[in-house]
Amino acid sequence: MSAPRIAGLIAALTVVTAACGAAPTTQPQTTTGGVNAATATSAADFGGLDKLVEAAKKEGNLHVIALPPDWANYGEIIRKFQEKYGIKIESENPDASSADEINAVKTRKGQDRAPDVLDLGQSFGFSGAKEGLFAPYKVQSWDKIPEGQKEPNGLWVNDYGGFVSIGCDAKKITTCPKTYADLLKPEYKGKVALNGNPNKSGSAFAGVWAASLANGGSLDDIGPGVQFFKKLKDVGNYNPVESTPATVEKGETPISIDWDYLNAGYREQFLPKGLDFQVAVPSDGIYAQYYVQAVNKDAPHPAAARLWMEFLYSPEGQNLWLKGGARPVLMPVMTADGTIDKALAEKLPPVQGEPKFPTEAQVNKAKEDLAKTWDAAVAG
Amino acid sequence: MARVLGALPLLAFVALAFGIPAIAMVAGAFTVEGAPGLGNLALTTQGGYLLALGNSVKLSAVVAVLGAVLGTFLAQAVVTSRSRALREAVLTASGVLANFGGVPLAFFWVATLGNAGVISGLFGLPSGTLFTFWGLVLVYLYFSVPLMVLVIAPALDGLRPQWREAAANNGATSWQYWRYVALPVLTPGLLGGVVLLFGSAFAAYATASAMGAGTVLPLVTLKIAAALSGDVQTGFENVGLALSLDMVLVAALVMAVYLPLQRRSTRWLQ
Numbered sequence: 087m088s089a090p091r092i093a094g095l096i097a098a099l100t101v102v103t104a105a106c107g108a109a110p111t112t113q114p115q116t117t118t119g120g121v122n123a124a125t126a127t128s129a130a131d132f133g134g135l136d137k138l139v140e141a142a143k144k145e146g147n148l149h150v151i152a153l154p155p156d157w158a159n160y161g162e163i164i165r166k167f168q169e170k171y172g173i174k175i176e177s178e179n180p181d182a183s184s185a186d187e188i189n190a191v192k193t194r195k196g197q198d199r200a201p202d203v204l205d206l207g208q209s210f211g212f213s214g215a216k217e218g219l220f221a222p223y224k225v226q227s228w229d230k231i232p233e234g235q236k237e238p239n240g241l242w243v244n245d246y247g248g249f250v251s252i253g254c255d256a257k258k259i260t261t262c263p264k265t266y267a268d269l270l271k272p273e274y275k276g277k278v279a280l281n282g283n284p285n286k287s288g289s290a291f292a293g294v295w296a297a298s299l300a301n302g303g304s305l306d307d308i309g310p311g312v313q314f315f316k317k318l319k320d321v322g323n324y325n326p327v328e329s330t331p332a333t334v335e336k337g338e339t340p341i342s343i344d345w346d347y348l349n350a351g352y353r354e355q356f357l358p359k360g361l362d363f364q365v366a367v368p369s370d371g372i373y374a375q376y377y378v379q380a381v382n383k384d385a386p387h388p389a390a391a392r393l394w395m396e397f398l399y400s401p402e403g404q405n406l407w408l409k410g411g412a413r414p415v416l417m418p419v420m421t422a423d424g425t426i427d428k429a430l431a432e433k434l435p436p437v438q439g440e441p442k443f444p445t446e447a448q449v450n451k452a453k454e455d456l457a458k459t460w461d462a463a464v465a466g
Numbered sequence: 467m468a469r470v471l472g473a474l475p476l477l478a479f480v481a482l483a484f485g486i487p488a489i490a491m492v493a494g495a496f497t498v499e500g501a502p503g504l505g506n507l508a509l510t511t512q513g514g515y516l517l518a519l520g521n522s523v524k525l526s527a528v529v530a531v532l533g534a535v536l537g538t539f540l541a542q543a544v545v546t547s548r549s550r551a552l553r554e555a556v557l558t559a560s561g562v563l564a565n566f567g568g569v570p571l572a573f574f575w576v577a578t579l580g581n582a583g584v585i586s587g588l589f590g591l592p593s594g595t596l597f598t599f600w601g602l603v604l605v606y607l608y609f610s611v612p613l614m615v616l617v618i619a620p621a622l623d624g625l626r627p628q629w630r631e632a633a634a635n636n637g638a639t640s641w642q643y644w645r646y647v648a649l650p651v652l653t654p655g656l657l658g659g660v661v662l663l664f665g666s667a668f669a670a671y672a673t674a675s676a677m678g679a680g681t682v683l684p685l686v687t688l689k690i691a692a693a694l695s696g697d698v699q700t701g702f703e704n705v706g707l708a709l710s711l712d713m714v715l716v717a718a719l720v721m722a723v724y725l726p727l728q729r730r731s732t733r734w735l736q
Contacts, residue, residue, distance in 0.1 A: 183697050286699070326682045328676075465521075
């Protein structure tokens with residue numbers, strides 16, 4: 087009955103399942119007209135998109151993981167893909183984290199129930215590519231994706247993202263904060279929350295980094311962000327509750343630093359219930375981040391996985407993400423050539439200035455610094 | 467020989483469900499980037515990790531002692547009351563509440579004493595009251611006190627009225643009766659209760675996690691979660707395992723103190 091033992095046991099089980107899962111089986115090889123889908127790096131390798139569709143339909147299934155239906159409109163994206171191609175999508179554990187996804191790839195290597203495609207937090211894209219977990223694949227719109235937002239060989243590609251924003255319950259707060267500097271005002275006592283612990287939640291991690299940019303930090307230095315939250319804690323404005331749809335609805339987190347697409351989603355969701363949740367991208371802390379999309383190297387349905395990529399990076403797929411309030415990676419190009427859904431684009435909160443993206447080394451450094459400094463700064 | 471044979475299924479199960487994971491945990495904890503090393507364990511004795519370990523031990527110890535005292539008084543009140551209905555009601559409620567930890571309990575408290583909580587609003591409590599060390603102690607007591615009641619009630623039942631009468635006949639005061647008769651009899655049960663409460667508070671995860679306590683009061687279970695399953699940290703899995711190993715060591719230390727005490731306190735009973 088010793089409870090600590092149970093905790094240790096659970097931790098250890100993760101490793102054991104990893105060891106057990108490594109049972110090797112031969113990789114299913116989908117071959118159409120001499121094409122090995124598992125090694126195809128573009129639709130052209132199949133002999134065109136039509137041939138890819140054909141091969142994918144033959145496989146009949148696609149296994150996805152960690153795609154919440156109310157996140158970036160994935161519910162509709164999955165439905166549309168199934169309707170369009172008649173391929174059945176098995177969606178596993180929608181609320182899983184990126185770490186869970188990588189675990190699933192490793193532990194079920196060679197098994198039929200491994201995930202085919204992955205939607206990962208940026209740092210997991212970097213580390214997964216390094217560990218050789220992904221198959222290189224270049225979608226047809228590859229050339230339009232800006233440099234720095236894709237792995238040069240196609241191991242991962244940025245998919246959609248957003249800006250760090252400040253959500254605010256206008257019924258409870260007289261004047262909504264518009265900048266990080268505003269958040270320190272005495273009127274916001276005990277009201278400013280993050281979406282979790284920045285050592286665990288990607289959104290909170292970005293929130294701290296944006297705070298750093300707003301306070302003299304840079305992509306090389308997340309330290310001023312940690313100092314900002316320490317100050318926020320010292321003046322009594324920091325609210326440790328992790329913001330969720332429930333806390334936003336109840337008013338437990340009246341001010342929430344979170345991705346603009348999530349805050350905008352709350353606005354839509356709770357407007358009919360009389361909640362006026364306003365979203366502002368802070369002008370002093372512009373920080374954008376994209377999630378990355380990757381194909382599992384040992385995908386049990388390699389052709390369907392590649393077709394899913396083509397679908398996501400087609401104007402249709404990109405506009406579906408936009409519908410969920412997320413900014414698709416091809417948005418600048420599509421705005422230029424007119425394929426973007428203008429009504430949807432206008433609904434996004436306005437942003438002043440251009441975001442810069444951190445490199446892998448910068449992300450790793452920020453991650454390590456934060457693991458060391460965050461607890462000491464805000465605890466107590 | 468037959469006795470060993472009969473226990474075989476149990477032994478096999480223990481080896482499979484406990485032994486292998488424990489070995490894997492130890493192996494992982496001592497593996498740094500693919501090679502054996504002490505780096506992970508060293509890391510867990512620094513900065514935020516050490517802070518979290520310390521917090522967990524402190525929190526669990528306070529909860530265990532407070533919970534044991536409060537639980538014992540409550541159980542004594544119920545056991546000595548003449549109302550059968552009260553007794554049944556409290557014991558049944560304790561059975562339910564002792565298992566009430568986790569997300570529901572966290573939301574229960576956030577809705578009551580949180581920043582937008584009902585009671586906080588009524589009394590104008592300063593925001594953040596719940597999100598402090600003592601706030602978390604209060605929440606943990608909510609499942610610890612009932613657990614103590616369940617553990618100690620049978621021991622209190624075992625105190626026979628005749629002992630008290632005998633003590634009184636010999637001219638003992640109530641204090642003397644408790645000091646020299648009842649407490650020595652109860653000591654093994656009390657010790658066991660404290661250890662049990664310590665363990666359940668030490669391993670609690672969901673309650674603290676749902677309250678967002680990790681940001682104000684880093685706890686070791688929350689650090690393990692961040693290392694094993696999150697969207698930010700990569701390559702920290704073995705640090706998580708090292709933290710688990712630290713927890714096992716703490717539990718072993720507690721048992722190392724508890725077992726001799728237990729033996730000493732029961733010696734005169736044999």
